[in-house]
Amino acid sequence: MKNLLALGSMNMSRRKWRGLLAGILALGLAAPLTIARAADVELSKEDAACLKCHDKEGEAKKLENGEVLSLHISTKAYLESRHNETSCEDCHDSIDAKTHGKTKAVIKSKREYSLGMKDSCLTCHKKPATQYQDSVHATMIKEGSDKAPLCSNCHNPHTVKSVKLVTPIAETPCASCHEDIFKAYSGDVHGLERAAKGKIAPLCSDCHKAHDVKAASLGDGVKDACIACHKDAVAEHKDWLPNTERHFAAISCPACHAPTAHRRVNLRLYDGKAGQQVSEKSGVPQFERLAQAADTKNVGLDERALWSMLKEFNQDGVDNKTTLRGRLEVRSGAEAHQLSEKSKAIKDCKTCHQAGAAAFQSVSLTIAGPDGRPLRHGVQKDVLSSLTSMGSVRGFYAIGATRIKLLDYLLVLVLVGSISVPLVHMTVKWMFRRVRAKVEAERRAAASASAGPDSPGDRRASDDASR
Ligand code: HEC
Ligand code: HEC
Ligand code: HEC
Ligand code: HEC
Ligand code: HEC
Ligand code: HEC
Ligand code: HEC
Ligand code: HEC
Ligand code: HEC
Known part of the structure; x- marks a missing residue:
């Protein structure tokens, strides 16, 4: 330690040294030391001096915008916090002892004060800080949001507890x-x-995730989290749900597991070449502009409007790069969190596989906004069915390099639905028989190839999953 200190440049700030030491502590090199000291931490003279004025209940300051900033810091809570070995000045390094407390500082609002303090965490907590940088929250702050959380909105720096504790x-x-x-x-x-x-x-x-929070409907992050805990989920659904991977790719888990939720079809603009959702570039909004131009009466995009929008997105030379990918999901954020026990989950194929199914009555077109959250525009529900009757269907399909699977399937449904009832039953039966035969064949193939990575069954499964 002595050598390390001697090697250090003398003008390195105290905060930086503290940071380095904290880093070493956090690495666990000095773990026994922290445990031994945790019980009998004492305030440094400097911190005691700050708290002499600040550990007074009710002490507060009125800010420019009328908000009241409490100045009370509890010594007890501070000593019990994970920051008990951190000094006030590590974070409050701009306080001038000579004038502090004697003159009134001008502070506009609580948010402005927090923003001014936001970099104080970075020296000691590089990892969470880096993870946070690309989050939906941090991006919103960069775009000017005054509602998205800073570190200190989620962790009170003066009372922070170990995240290992189970809190209510x-x-x-x-x-x-x-x-x-x-x-x-x-x-x-x-x-x-x-x-x-x-x-x-x-x-x-x-x-x-806590720091690297991404927009919930972007990518497969949330679904992967479900499957990381529910390791057998795919296998268990395979017992009754044909083409499980395909269903999982086209339906969000809550769409079946929040049985009372309203559902909708989300047609997502998808960049086939990059293999991800199309996102709106920051500062050059075109989605809303195009959507409004294509839907001047604001009644929802019809089939032709949808087609012309796709054409606009495909203008930059790369042929048919932008396609639509359908996904069935729930309509509101709250509904995505009403998961119920498995016996209540939607199992009846007819909930979806039936002409006019309630789940397909609400349709929207989305692009990922600059922070990843979807920008939405309504689409007329007939778009899903009118695909069968209009001549532009072929053109519509030609736009996508990949076929639009959800629409594709709905097409079959609607075709089936628009013929006669007995035919519906026959067709559905025939279709499912085909699927069952396929599943059977895959099982047999997988069994005979002793489930090696090259077995056709596996290849299909991973093809499906990567769609
Ligand atoms: C780990 C960094 C850190 C340490 C250590 C720290 N503070 Fe703070 N303090 C902050 C941040 C960040 C804010 C801004 C609060 C916010 O964003 O809500 C703040 C705000 C305050 C405020 C304004 C009122 C409030 O709660 O927002 C007072 C007073 C204060 N600190 C006093 C102290 C004193 C006294 C100590 C030492 C006993 C101390 N602080 C230790 C980071 C720290
Ligand atoms: C002599 C009493 C006293 C001492 C000692 C003192 N403060 Fe203060 N502090 C105050 C008063 C009074 C205010 C409110 C000033 C105002 O209205 O602008 C204040 C305000 C603050 C604020 C709110 C933001 C700001 O800058 O006005 C912070 C943060 C703060 N003190 C931290 C500290 C820290 C850290 C120390 C120790 C290094 C400390 N104080 C020592 C009396 C004191
Ligand atoms: C001077 C270094 C330093 C600064 C600056 C600092 N911390 Fe810490 N922080 C620590 C140390 C040391 C610990 C306890 C050991 C650990 O958990 O890494 C800790 C622990 C934490 C923990 C609890 C981790 C756990 O589960 O044990 C959180 C959360 C935290 N800090 C948040 C913040 C936030 C938010 C800020 C900025 C307002 C901040 N820290 C600024 C040194 C610092
Ligand atoms: C949106 C809320 C939120 C924001 C913003 C946030 N955190 Fe956290 N942080 C959490 C939660 C929740 C946990 C506990 C995660 C867990 O249990 O795994 C955590 C854990 C931590 C930990 C301990 C575990 C670890 O990952 O090292 C530290 C240290 C920490 N945060 C520091 C920070 C810092 C520094 C910032 C700002 C750059 C920050 N946090 C921003 C919610 C947040
Ligand atoms: C200080 C307030 C604040 C805190 C604390 C906070 N958030 Fe957020 N968060 C927002 C705001 C504002 C938005 C943007 C509006 C919206 O989508 O609700 C947002 C957006 C999000 C989004 C993206 C929404 C979408 O459409 O996909 C997710 C996911 C999210 N937050 C999760 C979390 C998680 C998880 C935590 C805790 C670890 C958390 N938030 C803590 C304010 C907060
Ligand atoms: C088409 C509707 C549907 C979709 C999509 C769906 N599930 Fe299910 N899930 C069900 C039904 C129905 C059951 C109950 C099966 C039974 O009767 O045992 C179930 C059962 C489960 C169970 C309990 C398994 C057990 O037997 O213990 C878990 C966990 C689960 N699902 C997780 C998920 C996850 C994670 C996703 C998204 C990746 C998902 N489900 C997508 C309909 C669905
Ligand atoms: C079991 C996993 C799980 C937990 C726990 C969970 N969420 Fe979610 N969350 C989801 C799923 C799934 C979605 C929908 C994603 C999609 O569209 O595919 C979602 C969506 C969201 C959204 C976006 C809502 C919108 O308007 O589209 C926010 C914000 C969010 N969650 C915040 C939270 C907060 C805050 C908590 C804790 C109170 C929480 N989540 C707990 C799985 C979870
Ligand atoms: C941290 C691990 C974890 C994650 C992540 C998680 N779950 Fe769970 N889930 C559990 C536990 C634990 C239970 C309750 C015990 C049980 O029934 O398995 C549960 C229960 C369930 C049940 C009820 C099962 C039953 O037997 O009735 C369903 C359905 C379910 N989870 C679906 C999901 C979905 C969908 C997601 C993602 C959006 C998800 N889970 C994410 C751990 C997790
Ligand atoms: C929550 C709605 C929903 C439920 C419930 C549901 N499906 Fe599906 N199913 C879909 C959607 C959406 C697709 C289109 C997926 C794609 O190809 O993108 C689909 C596709 C299919 C396909 C075509 C797969 C292919 O190869 O193109 C078959 C067969 C199928 N489902 C059978 C069933 C059966 C059998 C059940 C009941 C055990 C069922 N589904 C339950 C929504 C559902």
């Missing part, structure tokens, strides 16, 4: 801003299980 669900920092979702979550299978049994059941950050 209501104390998750996410609850304070996402109230509706928290309310729904607390009554669903996971919320109830979490409240009863602690950490085995997921809290917000187990499905969404």
